Amino acid sequence: MTAWNRLAIRALSLRVALRVTVGVSLSLAGTPASVWAQAGSDSTVGRRRIQPLPALGSAPETGLQFGVTVLAVFDRPALDHARPASLIATALRSTKAQTRISAEGEHWTRQNARRLNALVAWQKFPLPFYGIGDATPERNKEIFTPKGIEALAGIQQRVRGSWYATGGIRLLDQSITADTIGVLRQGTLTGSDGGRLVELSVGALLDSRDNLFTPRQGTFAQVTYTHNDDDLGSPFQYDRVRLDARHYRALTGAHVVAAQLLLLGVSGDAPFDQLALVGGGDIMRGYARGRYRDQRLAAAQVEYRTPFAHRVGLVAFAGAGMVASEWDALTDARLLPTYGGGVRLQIDPQQRTAVRVDFGVGRDSSSGLYIGFNQAF
Known part of the structure; x- marks a missing residue:
């Protein structure tokens, strides 16, 4: 694809996103199974809403994504003081022949004392692989x-106040085909042919955010231990330990500064696609997901969010990350900076x-356009 073609796709994606009106709901790729509205009815009877929606997204590793989403939201009675239940069914296709x-x-x-969540998905999703380490060349x-x-x-169970205990199970059963000649076709990397994963996880969570989608105050901190045997x-x-800590502080008006720290460590004989990965639409924007990968990852970012006009807001962000085979090797690892900016078009002011729409820039001429739903973190 020529540079002009890439520019045309980015311009079209930006135009589509910015022309979404407030009166039209839009679901985008990567939408989590989070509530779309808080329970706010005065009635003792909950409400139900089922709605088909267009789906649109973008990331460097996928290109433009398009499809359809069916959203069902079940509001709880106001007396329950609980967030609504939700169900989201999505079918996506990308310009890089990816299907999910x-x-x-x-x-x-x-009282939001317990949260239960579940997901089932099928995908055929071609992706790039550059090798393991922080210096893998584009070639x-x-x-x-x-x-x-x-x-x-x-499951997420409240222990006390804003503290929760978490637990979960994840099953991944997939085959992997090497589409180009390289290391993966040689079959020397763990997981190069695919296989089955059965992960069990436990963790602890502190969540004092004032809003799930666009927090202005509060802290989110979660540590999770995952085991596959x-x-x-x-x-x-293999084992995985993940620490995700975020803090939000409001300045004057609707101006907000948000910061995030992510530490991820994988030990044992993990498949290459389950290692710590750099890149994505939430942290390390500017790098394709998996551009760099290893057993240890440390990344941080800060973002400034400001209102601009009516329901349009602007953001500026900067961050950096490192990957290495061991924690002590991170001190000598190559620094991978990222910076950029974006636009926020508010759909529901109350929620x-x-x-x-974000554009991020990384090291070695790496960059990416991201279209998604709600804030990056």
């Missing part, structure tokens, strides 16, 4: 296609839901 069909949902009990790029199903179920029916054995 998924259904995900969540349910909150009274090493290979294309591989994972094909299979993913299912997960999780051959005793669970998987040929792989602070919005369409986001």
Whole structure:
């Protein structure tokens, strides 16, 4: 694809996103199974809304994504003081011949004391692979296609105040085809042919955010331990520890500064596509997802959010990350900076839901356009 063609796609994506009106709901790729509205009815009877929506998204590793989403929201009675239950079914196709069909949902009990969530998905999703480490050159790029199903179920139980205990199980059963000649076709990397994963996870969560979609105050901090073992029916054995900490502070008016720290460590014999990855639409914007990967990742970002005009807001962000094979090796790892800006088009002022369009720049002429739903973090 020529540079002019890439520019045309980005311009079209931006134009489509910015022409979404407030009166039209838009679902975008990567929409989590989060609630779309807080329970606010004065009635003792909940409400139900089912709506088909267009789906649109963009990322460097996918190009433009398009499809359809069916959204069902079940408002709880106001007396329950609970967030609504939701179910989202999505079918997506990208300009890079990627297909994903998924259904995900969540349910909150009274007083938001417990959250149950689940997902099932099928995908055939060609992706790039550059190797392992922080210095893999662009010329090493290979294309591989994972094909299979993913299912997960999780629980979040309040312990006290804003503290929750979490647990979950994830099943991934896929085949992987190496589409180009390279390391993956040689079959020397763990997981190069695919296989089955059965992950069990436990964790702790602190969540004092004032809003799920666009927080202005509060803290979100979650630590999760995940284990995959051959005793669970998987040929792989590895562990993963993840720390995701975010803090939000309002300045004057609707001006907000948000910061995030992400630490991820993988030990054992993990498949290459389950290692710590750089890139994506939430952190390390400007790099294609998986542009760099290894067993350890440390990344941080800060974002300034400001209103601009009516329901349009602007953001500026900057961050950096590093990957290495061990924690102590991060001190000598290559720094991977990222910076950029974006636009937010508010859909629902009460719930602070919005369409986001970001453009990020990374190292070695890396860049990416991202279209998504709500804030990056």
